Amino acid sequence: MYRSHRNGELRLTDANKEVTLCGWVQKSRDLGGMTFVDLRDRYGITQLVFNTETNEELCKQARSLGREYVIQISGIVKERSSKNANIPTGDIEIEITKLDILNESKTPPFTIEDKTDGGDELRMKYRYLDLRRNPVKENLILRHKIGLATRNFMNNLEFLEIETPFLIKSTPEGARDFVVPSRMNGGQFYALPQSPQTFKQLLMVSGYDRYFQIVKCFRDEDLRADRQPEFTQIDCEMAFVEQEDILQTFEGLIKNLFAEVLKVELPEVERMTYADAMKNYGSDKPDIRFGMKFNYITELVKGKDFKIFDEAEDIIAITVKGGNSLTRKQIDKITDYVKTPQVGAKGLIYCRVNEDGSYKSSVDKFYNQEELAKWVDTCNAKPGDLIMVLSGDTTKVQSQMNDLRLHMGDMMELRDGKVFAPLWVLDFPLLEWDEDSERFHAMHHPFTSPKKEDFELLNTNPGAVRANAYDLVINGVEIGGGSIRIHDKEVQSRMFDLLGFTKEEAETQFGFLMNAFEYGAPPHGGIAFGFDRICSIFGGSESIRDYIAFPKNNSGRDVMIDAPANVDEAQLEELGLKFKNMNIS
């Protein structure tokens, strides 16, 4: 036993107790006759006091302590003369009788404070020091809590957590696999799973009608911001269910997590079709914490000699409540924003709705007050509001307006991190056309079932077929998605046809699953949540990296351990491998 208490627990009621504490030296102040040391551990901070008059030797020792030294002390709990209301132990301090240095520390390359002076790269290299900081620690504690609450919730619903294998088989569909050369099976490779999809479907065939797993998955993608080559999923599947059963079960999970971990009562989960989401928000994951729904004013504004509108496929307007308070300069800046390459609009048209009932638009040349009144009416704008208009090809302008809407939501402070607006997006298209390969791809994956009422369309207009597929979106972030799977051989075979698989290709890649389906596959469906993403939403952060103990950087490197790295020639030899371009190796 190195300690009798932790650094967060002593109170005034402990006064005069003799205690032993351990921890790191957070800071030390030398006030002449007295030396004060803040001792830190995972649980909090306790103030230590060394007095020259009572023990000069000890005081001298205390002055030699550097930041982040690991020490063990014994002493008596005393009431402080000047209390610190900011920390739970602020009423007491420890009068030290014994000090042992358990380990020294070099001066850390950045300060171990809530706001640190360390840059991103430095903190990644010394991740083990960054992990000492309170905000990072709180994130990992949050993650632990969400994981455990998930498991207990699922267990209460009789879901079984079943581990699926990591060394599996590569399939060319979907994203790129990480592969693992097999030494015992020379010339062959395992693949690391992108998800346990096929295994959880096999478990349904096996009769485990409620499965879940919190599990690492792997994707060898070029890393966009905030993607990690390894990430964690809450993976779930149920048998003998329809879409509604899944929606209700997992609404339950998410509501429970919010209640248990954040003490937040989540509002009813709204529902919206994919078609409506695209039409009204230009996104399949709309942030519905705020309005600014799209108004299509196309018919209203055409034929007034304004060429830009006349040539556009669609003209979309949003109403920014109270937006008339924006200055010309601010609107110019917003215009610059929509013209950036990542948004890609040609320009921004606006109409102020003045308090006196008059309108002032950026296209007054083409539209008189009467005409603008129709805009205002359609957009349900009120005095003090601002109407913003973009135009162009429908899909493009929808996407641009989505960007603008979110931008204005931020600007008008309508995206409060403490407000949570959950939403099911339903009826995703089954297929999407890929221009490059000139064929359909499965939007979700090849096992997603088409809606029964759209079966006919499979032959006449496959692109219009809707799937029994759903995403759960919170605050504009997709935190999970899934589908009801195909369990009928005929439908599955038709699906492979549509996706351009030959019988042989389907057999090689998914033969074991197709075979399993010959032996009594129940109707089933499921969902997978991005666990890192859920943690970041709960923590109110944009970045999943903050919720991963040892993340990789944007090149997929762990700069702390310096991985990936070269391996021994001998090891490659054993695997029968060599590099094509010897310059690389």
Add this chain to the structure above:
Amino acid sequence: MYRSHRNGELRLTDANKEVTLCGWVQKSRDLGGMTFVDLRDRYGITQLVFNTETNEELCKQARSLGREYVIQISGIVKERSSKNANIPTGDIEIEITKLDILNESKTPPFTIEDKTDGGDELRMKYRYLDLRRNPVKENLILRHKIGLATRNFMNNLEFLEIETPFLIKSTPEGARDFVVPSRMNGGQFYALPQSPQTFKQLLMVSGYDRYFQIVKCFRDEDLRADRQPEFTQIDCEMAFVEQEDILQTFEGLIKNLFAEVLKVELPEVERMTYADAMKNYGSDKPDIRFGMKFNYITELVKGKDFKIFDEAEDIIAITVKGGNSLTRKQIDKITDYVKTPQVGAKGLIYCRVNEDGSYKSSVDKFYNQEELAKWVDTCNAKPGDLIMVLSGDTTKVQSQMNDLRLHMGDMMELRDGKVFAPLWVLDFPLLEWDEDSERFHAMHHPFTSPKKEDFELLNTNPGAVRANAYDLVINGVEIGGGSIRIHDKEVQSRMFDLLGFTKEEAETQFGFLMNAFEYGAPPHGGIAFGFDRICSIFGGSESIRDYIAFPKNNSGRDVMIDAPANVDEAQLEELGLKFKNMNIS
């Protein structure tokens, strides 16, 4: 909603309810006017009855059902005329009003029964069908329960579950790593972790003083029986602790698991030094459910002209209680067993202790009754017992006697699967001498701390240094092991010297950990349990494979999905890899 109830839940109190059930056809009996179908799901079996008189069409349909068809039925719960006391639903049956076939099934390649007619290989290939069988299902449910109980216990002790990365760096120490070529970092490899050892030590440096994780680990070893290339660990680490703290904490875990999952109160965990374990049981993981401790009769039996004993370094005897009941034929068979290559003894000597107080030994030529009386006395044998003796080089004869002791334990039915005898084995040697490389290896790993009282020996007799290392053994099976780690730079550097590391090698392989240790490493230690192994001990089975949903065979293959497999040329191209021997590829 496909069903109103599950197949395990209906009782007599539900009589006359209208219900809808789903499941698989377990079996069907056609009794002329009536057809009975046993409907199975994860939760149990319900008997369905189809009556020709009331609905001929339905009955005809029922007769067409094959084994493992997936069906949905509606009907009325009725009291059975002939009840089945063996199943919880045995008092009722369902009088069917509606039958839907949800999916057909080919005839399974083996019977889906508790005792199946399927061989090992066939069941591996059709694992998804094997998983339908009750015993396999019970194993996976047990695994789920142990995992959840572990997590809740650890959480209650404020341990945090923190995920460590899977794509890490290869280290040549220890077993062989699986490696993962990096596409984005051409020519370099990640390695899959053999354990999160270094990361959990980093977490201690980071101040997370109570960490655990249930996590997959990977070892590319030639697979002995019951080893898997991927396996699961309960990995734990604590800071500011001494060995005693660890022992008590994890005794608590194991006791809690037994109590919660098996409703078994585990006895006090006994403790034994490694030296005593080797001396008294010839094993570092003795099964202490039964006695038969070793008696060293070396001094007693030498110098009586019996050459075999005279030339032996040690002569060891065990007493088999009631063993005098063994026939000559049985003893001959045991002699054959000790002479098998895997045991390797030259022969077996025995001495019967007759009920009349006389002795009958296989070496009566050399030892008279008086001399045998001394054996009997030393071995504390009583009338009706049998003394068995092996001789030879000390370490060899210890190992052989360990085999014989376990063999006799089985034979005398002293190894009851329902009895659990837990044991801490303590004070393992720090180092072991490797004849091949003519240097010391770390017995546990290079971060294990030597016992303080043996520090001196590091210079004079390193092989005799004991470590702060411990294993938890239940019924002769090692279920976990760990150590107090080195947190002192000087000691660590001395350790690397002893292991024959140059400064550069230590730096390349463990530099990041050594660096971390410069910034305030607390005293710490931990333990890792084999999760698969714990499950098999709890389930009373010898094989971990029975507790893994999708195990690999002894060549590391998943024969169900046929992995590992060849990958696309294009994929190798992207990785810049090719095979050395084109015949392989």
